[in-house]
Amino acid sequence: MEAIGSRRLTLLHTADVHLDDWPQGTMEPPGAHRAFEAIIDRALDMQVDLVLIAGDLFDHNRVADDTIAFAQSQLRRLHCPAVILPGNHDCLHPNGIYHRHDFGAACGNVRVITELDGQTIAFPELDLVVWGRGMEAHEPGFHPLAHIPARHDGRWHVAMAHGFFYEDFEPPERSSPILAAEIRQTGWDYVAMGHKHVTANHSQEGVAAWYPGTPLPEWSTAPPGHVLLVECCPEHGVIVRPHQVAGACRDRGSRRQSISGP
Numbered sequence: 001m002e003a004i005g006s007r008r009l010t011l012l013h014t015a016d017v018h019l020d021d022w023p024q025g026t027m028e029p030p031g032a033h034r035a036f037e038a039i040i041d042r043a044l045d046m047q048v049d050l051v052l053i054a055g056d057l058f059d060h061n062r063v064a065d066d067t068i069a070f071a072q073s074q075l076r077r078l079h080c081p082a083v084i085l086p087g088n089h090d091c092l093h094p095n096g097i098y099h100r101h102d103f104g105a106a107c108g109n110v111r112v113i114t115e116l117d118g119q120t121i122a123f124p125e126l127d128l129v130v131w132g133r134g135m136e137a138h139e140p141g142f143h144p145l146a147h148i149p150a151r152h153d154g155r156w157h158v159a160m161a162h163g164f165f166y167e168d169f170e171p172p173e174r175s176s177p178i179l180a181a182e183i184r185q186t187g188w189d190y191v192a193m194g195h196k197h198v199t200a201n202h203s204q205e206g207v208a209a210w211y212p213g214t215p216l217p218e219w220s221t222a223p224p225g226h227v228l229l230v231e232c233c234p235e236h237g238v239i240v241r242p243h244q245v246a247g248a249c250r251d252r253g254s255r256r257q258s259i260s261g262p
């Protein structure tokens, strides 16, 4: 592929954090809270240029306001922009999280993908465009990569997609399918996927495409708790490396121990 971006970037890609409410009477933060804090720490340590959250940051659309406030306080710690793509657990239905809460107002560095036919967010300072399609309903007819525009210049082109990947020979039977051919046909540099809870590389020809897997150890069957560091390199293209989220594994057994409230 001829066109790749002119400057080197490091992106942190996560998904499926599934933040839920802090159970009453427990002292220890829930695992998802610890994982998300550790992800933000990693982004700061690595001085990444952008954080991509490819769906299901929240476990459901009725999480309490203090859970939203926690997420926003973590996002505000970043020194870089972040893009949130809603997933099936935090989709864009009326009265859902992203209708009740204005993340852009609460965190000046955060953009949420809300356009149902897709939207492109340009980051001129990074020589980068990010595209995603807002999910209102998780259903077989919703293709997360439908309507993606053709690339037309040499900026880095990164798409986000929350759904289930299908190889060319597999019939897409589940909701929000992401087809191998759709990934290939984008011609974009990277597709930041979410939904599968294990780290997986589904790159197609010149298009890198990965699931980071959930950062939560207890939900993944592979070695637990990863994010992806995506190096966009003018000389070598896109290089993706999984990194374990250390904080997600801290005191793994202790989250079951709760202390009765007053």
Ligand SMILES: [Mn+2]
Residues within 6 Å of the ligand: 055, 056, 087, 088, 089, 162, 194, 195, 196
């Ligand atoms: Mn999902």
